[in-house]
Amino acid sequence: MGDRPAWQPVDLIVIAMARLLRDGELVFHGVNSILPMVAVALARRHHAPRLRAINIAGGLNPVPRYLPRSTTDAELTYGSPAVLSNEEIYDLCMRGGLDTVFLGAAQVDEAGRTNVSRIGPADRPKVKLPGGGGAAAMMPTAGRVIVSRAEHSRRSFVERLDVVTGAGNVDRVVTSRCVFRRVDGRLQVESVHPTSSPEEVVEQTGFVLDQREPWPQTEPPTEAELEALAAVDPERVRDLERR
């Protein structure tokens, strides 16, 4: 009531991801990928009706009745004319058939490489992460990779990865504070969200950023984007993403 904001920070993360998707391309997301799942649904509804989408549940252009809490849920095959097995999806990526792949990361370095394997030293890991067959196989072979990492802190944007799980065709990294674009092999800030500030991005990033040019602000959500987002994710499954 009254002062309730028109949108939440997570809404802009999803919208920034969706804006990167182009009509007609083939996009893929894997397990534990709530934000990519919502971004794909949003893009298809808002500006890319002919976006072709595959997910790790095997769905091809699915029409899910609701967005599930797990992105491996069979609901992501509902309305799909075919179901792809995991080996078919990997084969497709390895022969250059996936235009855009969404991947997550526990750590990201300035080259846009990611760690989803382990935090801490090999002989005494602090955290063993679920692992990254997807990242290692897909990052060099996908047309381009969009990494999403909601938590943007020095813990996750680091000078040195504990493990290099994946390296390759990272194009953008979308966080709770900004959008990075990879230019000449280095992440550069493309825009800073209105919910953050350039000072905060510098403070919360563990590697040195090029600040010769001022960073523009990320376009706030438009009314049409917010309407489309409300339509595809009325239950706000996107709020389950950990930050």
Next chain:
Amino acid sequence: MPFLPVAGFQGSDLPEALGWKTVHDPYGGDEVYAVPRLQPDWAVIHVPEADAEGNARIYGTPFWDRLMTRGARRVIVTAESIVTREHLAAQPELTAIPELFVAAVVHAPGGAWPGSCFPLYEVDYAAAEAYATMPLDADALTRHLAETAARDRGEAARMESGV
């Protein structure tokens, strides 16, 4: 096959950590990683329907299940229902696992719990969360196993009564 050439993995620490070697494409292409064979002794695969010989259907997404039944030395199929051979023979192309690979079949209704078995039941998120957050001590484990066993007996009773 002792190995399979794969694309990708360049720039990753994983191949070295896993001891993978590379091979030259004999037809003049790039050098690629040769992934060594993985051959588990057993694969245990839960399915919605199998017959008594082990022919099994998987509805929805097969994920890696088909591949695992081909990779393992021996396979145990656990099934929500045991169906007739005629049921499977009506559409044999839906059989994901042929009896050839299967060493044993177990009738295990609810066997994927707290996971899901499409299209019969979804993930039991509350139970999965309770399992993931339970204290790491013997009492908690004993209690968890007792609750799981009681649940399994309930499933069995429900089936016998035909409900």
